[in-house]
Amino acid sequence: MKLLMESWRKFLNERMEFGEGFEKWIHGVPEDDPVRGPHSMDVDDDEFGQAAWCEPRSIDPECLEEYGFEKLGEGSFRSVWALPDNPNYVMKIADELWDDADTKDMNRQEADKIAQTGYPDLLPKVYDTANDYSWIVVERVKPYGVDSDEWIYEFFPIFAKFWEAQQNNVDFAWRNNSLEDFFGGYTERRIDEVREKDDENLVLTQELGGEKAREELESQLPPLYKRFLEFLEQYGVAPHEIRGDNVGRAPDGRFVILDSGWY
Secondary structure, eight states: OHHHHHHHGGGOOGGGGGOHHHHHHHHTOOOSSOSSSGGGSOTTSTTTTOOSSOOTTOOOHHHHHHTTOEEEEEOSSEEEEEOSSOTTEEEEEEOGGGOOHHHHHHHHHHTOHHHHHHOTTTSOOEEEEOTTSSEEEEEOOEEOOTTOOHHHHHHOHHHHHHHHHTTTOTTOTTTTSOHHHHHHHHHHHHHHHHTTOTTHHHHHHHHHTSHHHHHHHHTTOOHHHHHHHHHHHHHTOOGGGOSGGGEEEOTTSOEEEOSOSOO
């Protein structure tokens, strides 16, 4: 076994930062007692290094489990897997059962260099991809959760402060709505203003309770909100899609948007 491990290590590359288990999956390192593999073939054989029944980089769920990946969840078109021995990354896998390029296109769009370069502060970092985008490796970010408004308190506290202060103001349009509804409704109005729709400026001012109330809020908006607003407007993201279950705090502490439909 020692000789075997020394043989496959010559194939290692920069992906080793993801952990040894991921690297074994990349190169198809066999089990200790494989039916076929390096124990029974020359190192120059085409199938050298493959596990007994899994092709290298196979995204078959049973193969992923064989190499130590753990399924964390799934959506309509993609599943998310924790890497075998590195908690800082996850792998997003396109559902091949759909046999549709759009499932891989979600991965491609998430790894899009323009978006990653233009808004690296708002998106999870993408570290590696399959050539066909059937899988991508992304930094692991835990979402706040459905119906959680904690992210607004942490990253946009002025909205929480303003919303709480206006609960007795009959002119405040979101008096009987949740904090997330207020945040999303205000953001939608701001985007409408950017797109120069008729009378939107006047409408938002009235909904906030007048010019003085609006000035009080907007004079305290953090730079992060401006970046956030620019991102939503540029990529056509609907503000109501930004909720607790698709935003999170990255390992370095920054606010990030998860699977927001911007692609």
